[in-house]
Amino acid sequence: MKAEIIAVGTEILLGDIVNTDAQVISLGLDELGIDVYYQTVVGDNPGRLREVLDIAKKRSDLIITTGGLGPTLDDLTRETIAEAFGKKLVLHQPTLRRITAFFDQIGREMTQNNVKQAMLPADCKVLENNWGTAPGCAFEADGVHVMMLPGPPRECTPVFRTAGMEYLSKLAGGVIVSHVVHIFGMGESQMEDRLHDLMEKSVNPTLAPYAKDGECLVRVTAKADTAAQAEQLLAPAVQQVCDMLGDVVYGIDIGSLERAMAEVMTEKGLTLSVAESCTGGLLSKRITDVPGASKFYKGGACTYCNEIKMKVLGVKKETLDKYTAVSTQTAGEMARGIAQAYGTDIGIGITGYAGPDGGEDGTPAGTVHIGIFYNGETQVRTIHSPRGRENARRDAANHALDLILRAAKK
Amino acid sequence: MKAEIIAVGTEILLGDIVNTDAQVISLGLDELGIDVYYQTVVGDNPGRLREVLDIAKKRSDLIITTGGLGPTLDDLTRETIAEAFGKKLVLHQPTLRRITAFFDQIGREMTQNNVKQAMLPADCKVLENNWGTAPGCAFEADGVHVMMLPGPPRECTPVFRTAGMEYLSKLAGGVIVSHVVHIFGMGESQMEDRLHDLMEKSVNPTLAPYAKDGECLVRVTAKADTAAQAEQLLAPAVQQVCDMLGDVVYGIDIGSLERAMAEVMTEKGLTLSVAESCTGGLLSKRITDVPGASKFYKGGACTYCNEIKMKVLGVKKETLDKYTAVSTQTAGEMARGIAQAYGTDIGIGITGYAGPDGGEDGTPAGTVHIGIFYNGETQVRTIHSPRGRENARRDAANHALDLILRAAKK
Numbered sequence: 001m002k003a004e005i006i007a008v009g010t011e012i013l014l015g016d017i018v019n020t021d022a023q024v025i026s027l028g029l030d031e032l033g034i035d036v037y038y039q040t041v042v043g044d045n046p047g048r049l050r051e052v053l054d055i056a057k058k059r060s061d062l063i064i065t066t067g068g069l070g071p072t073l074d075d076l077t078r079e080t081i082a083e084a085f086g087k088k089l090v091l092h093q094p095t096l097r098r099i100t101a102f103f104d105q106i107g108r109e110m111t112q113n114n115v116k117q118a119m120l121p122a123d124c125k126v127l128e129n130n131w132g133t134a135p136g137c138a139f140e141a142d143g144v145h146v147m148m149l150p151g152p153p154r155e156c157t158p159v160f161r162t163a164g165m166e167y168l169s170k171l172a173g174g175v176i177v178s179h180v181v182h183i184f185g186m187g188e189s190q191m192e193d194r195l196h197d198l199m200e201k202s203v204n205p206t207l208a209p210y211a212k213d214g215e216c217l218v219r220v221t222a223k224a225d226t227a228a229q230a231e232q233l234l235a236p237a238v239q240q241v242c243d244m245l246g247d248v249v250y251g252i253d254i255g256s257l258e259r260a261m262a263e264v265m266t267e268k269g270l271t272l273s274v275a276e277s278c279t280g281g282l283l284s285k286r287i288t289d290v291p292g293a294s295k296f297y298k299g300g301a302c303t304y305c306n307e308i309k310m311k312v313l314g315v316k317k318e319t320l321d322k323y324t325a326v327s328t329q330t331a332g333e334m335a336r337g338i339a340q341a342y343g344t345d346i347g348i349g350i351t352g353y354a355g356p357d358g359g360e361d362g363t364p365a366g367t368v369h370i371g372i373f374y375n376g377e378t379q380v381r382t383i384h385s386p387r388g389r390e391n392a393r394r395d396a397a398n399h400a401l402d403l404i405l406r407a408a409k410k
Numbered sequence: 411m412k413a414e415i416i417a418v419g420t421e422i423l424l425g426d427i428v429n430t431d432a433q434v435i436s437l438g439l440d441e442l443g444i445d446v447y448y449q450t451v452v453g454d455n456p457g458r459l460r461e462v463l464d465i466a467k468k469r470s471d472l473i474i475t476t477g478g479l480g481p482t483l484d485d486l487t488r489e490t491i492a493e494a495f496g497k498k499l500v501l502h503q504p505t506l507r508r509i510t511a512f513f514d515q516i517g518r519e520m521t522q523n524n525v526k527q528a529m530l531p532a533d534c535k536v537l538e539n540n541w542g543t544a545p546g547c548a549f550e551a552d553g554v555h556v557m558m559l560p561g562p563p564r565e566c567t568p569v570f571r572t573a574g575m576e577y578l579s580k581l582a583g584g585v586i587v588s589h590v591v592h593i594f595g596m597g598e599s600q601m602e603d604r605l606h607d608l609m610e611k612s613v614n615p616t617l618a619p620y621a622k623d624g625e626c627l628v629r630v631t632a633k634a635d636t637a638a639q640a641e642q643l644l645a646p647a648v649q650q651v652c653d654m655l656g657d658v659v660y661g662i663d664i665g666s667l668e669r670a671m672a673e674v675m676t677e678k679g680l681t682l683s684v685a686e687s688c689t690g691g692l693l694s695k696r697i698t699d700v701p702g703a704s705k706f707y708k709g710g711a712c713t714y715c716n717e718i719k720m721k722v723l724g725v726k727k728e729t730l731d732k733y734t735a736v737s738t739q740t741a742g743e744m745a746r747g748i749a750q751a752y753g754t755d756i757g758i759g760i761t762g763y764a765g766p767d768g769g770e771d772g773t774p775a776g777t778v779h780i781g782i783f784y785n786g787e788t789q790v791r792t793i794h795s796p797r798g799r800e801n802a803r804r805d806a807a808n809h810a811l812d813l814i815l816r817a818a819k820k
Contacts, residue, residue, distance in 0.1 A: 013448075022428075039449075106795065152622075
């Protein structure tokens with residue numbers, strides 16, 4: 001089956017945003033064994049969209065569009081597709097009820113233009129959107145499968161990965177099952193080097209390594225007639241990947257470092273608090289991204305000036321004077337200080353130069369010290385992450401989570 | 411001039427990488443006043459690339475390709491384009507010398523397949539690549555302008571932004587200038603409802619509204635012969651949008667609520683601290699996303715259990731017992747408590763049910779109270795954001811930033 005992804009959005013053509021939806025969908029179609037031959041971006045212009053659809057109809061078996069499903073005047077994907085495939089748009093009552101209820105709930109008036117989001121091609125399969133107002137939908141016409149998805153990545157990704165992929169897996173035939181091996185503490189090229197021979201000879205399951213948000217992942221995917229058969233193919237391959245990579249593997253299908261950490265902390269009945277300077281609350285935010293974090297996380301302090309580091313965490317004035325706020329010593333005192341102030345088993349202290357500026361003493365931007373206090377002992381890890389403020393903060397939070405995870409596992 | 415960007419690369423179709431080159435080029439063309447009508451991605455397949463080129467030739471005046479210029483077997487862009495436009499490939503001696511010198515420099519033997527990177531269409535303009543081996547090039551044929559750029563972003567971006575844009579600026583003529591009006595506190599559909607008539611009749615400047623991360627934006631874009639003339643067209647249109655939307659407009663070209671807030675806080679010389687429960691550090695993280703936040707931000711506390719709310723913020727036990735931790739009363743005491751503990755002019759307190767679970771008393775997930783303490787007074791705003799944990803936390807942080815901004819502006 002040959003697929004084409006069409007993104008509808010002038011904001012992509014203007015360069016305001018990158019077409020990340022296309023990547024998410026391409027990855028999903030790859031998992032399903034569906035080949036993507038083209039990705040196209042066209043503006044919010046019905047004439048040009050129609051031409052693009054006519055080209056796609058001739059060369060593709062499956063067309064997936066993103067965007068243009070919202071309530072505003074320039075959201076014209078639904079109407080243009082219906083016209084191109086000779087489908088009527090009909091009011092989908094359950095969707096209208098859902099949209100009406102949503103506006104009631106947030107206490108805002110629902111303007112009339114929202115109704116058009118509930119107008120869907122007759123006899124389509126509705127792909128429910130629990131992350132926004134406009135639902136997706138899918139149908140077959142003129143021998144082509146068509147799927148429309150909302151454009152905002154926060155809506156497109158979950159709608160596609162749930163209802164969208166479920167719909168497509170029925171078209172694709174057989175089943176595809178994947179497991180993801182999560183890795184922290186090894187670079188992408190080193191990982192690929194280690195797995196190179198295994199990757200070359202793997203046909204089913206296949207191995208796909210990639211890097212994301214400062215971590216690495218290997219997706220192991222098997223095709224079979226049934227899920228059970230796929231799992232049988234997967235088990236030894238996943239084990240082999242884990243064996244080849246060693247203790248940098250922190251979980252299978254676990255989703256993220258914070259989830260892996262939360263699982264172990266909860267299981268061990270340990271408690272945690274964190275003190276952050278340069279990460280500014282990012283670590284605390286990521287810990288509390290995990291529902292149920294309150295089982296082990298008591299809280300944190302963002303100490304963005306020396307005064308608060310001393311007052312809240314008890315960092316010594318002499319330490320700050322002698323070693324500065326960005327030092328292994330300060331990181332260690334922050335970790336111990338928060339654990340004592342908040343009464344927790346484990347305490348974390350993070351201090352560094354996230355950038356754009358480094359220290360006056362010549363310490364480069366991207367230098368971050370991460371202290372951990374546990375069992376009466378303090379340990380500090382120093383990292384260098386020179387690729388901008390956002391990356392430095394993310395990497396520091398990743399290392400802190402890795403430190404907690406390793407301490408809790410012991 | 412109508413432009414089309416064609417990326418050649420199977421790795422994009424597999425979802426291994428996002429097509430960021432297209433964004434970089436789109437932004438640059440927008441600056442030059444060249445309209446991008448299409449972005450297309452096609453694999454390393456000469457047959458399909460040829461078809462895509464034939465379509466582009468018919469509908470576009472300028473075709474810019476990225477990728478497929480390397481030394482390996484599947485790099486076929488140069489050959490396919492030469493064929494499509496009836497151009498001969500000839501050896502470009504200066505390029506061959508540069509490539510040979512490059513290999514000498516890194517002490518590696520130049521394999522024979524590298525020579526083909528110096529084969530360029532006859533009579534083309536060579537776009538020098540000082541960041542890699544394959545140069546870009548540009549020519550005109552069959553009434554269409556064609557530009558080829560290397561694919562790796564670290565080569566594509568600088569080659570395009572230097573030699574590429576210089577070449578194109580001669581073709582373009584005229585300029586395009588945009589301003590972005592930032593809006594918080596009004597939904598996309600309501601905004602569009604208010605601006606509907608203005609949008610319909612606007613031709614130059616044009617108005618493009620969109621929603622992003624719980625906020626709304628209106629991009630106002632004008633075309634003119636010079637930047638000054640474009641600004642003259644823009645000024646009254648931007649003013650009109652601001653007048654029609656009222657005080658939900660928080661800035662022009664400011665980037666984000668946190669940046670707008672940081673600007674006003676710094677200007678007014680006010681200081682800030684925040685206490686977070688359900689947002690878990692997200693607000694603090696967003697405040698410190700802004701470089702230089704330390705000028706006004708002293709720090710924050712994530713108080714993820716009652717014990718810490720009482721100990722660190724001085725929230726009264728009676729308040730927690732009588733009204734629970736998720737109440738306007740607790741939010742107010744948190745705001746006052748952090749301002750006093752950290753000694754700041756403004757204090758924020760956030761408490762709520764981010765989800766997936768609501769309160770045991772039936773309070774639905776997505777209910778969040780945001781308290782602000784300023785000038786001895788406490789004010790609390792309650793929001794309902796029922797679309798999942800991530801959105802509820804984002805919306806709560808947005809409202810907190812809005813409260814700070816409005817207080818600081820007074």
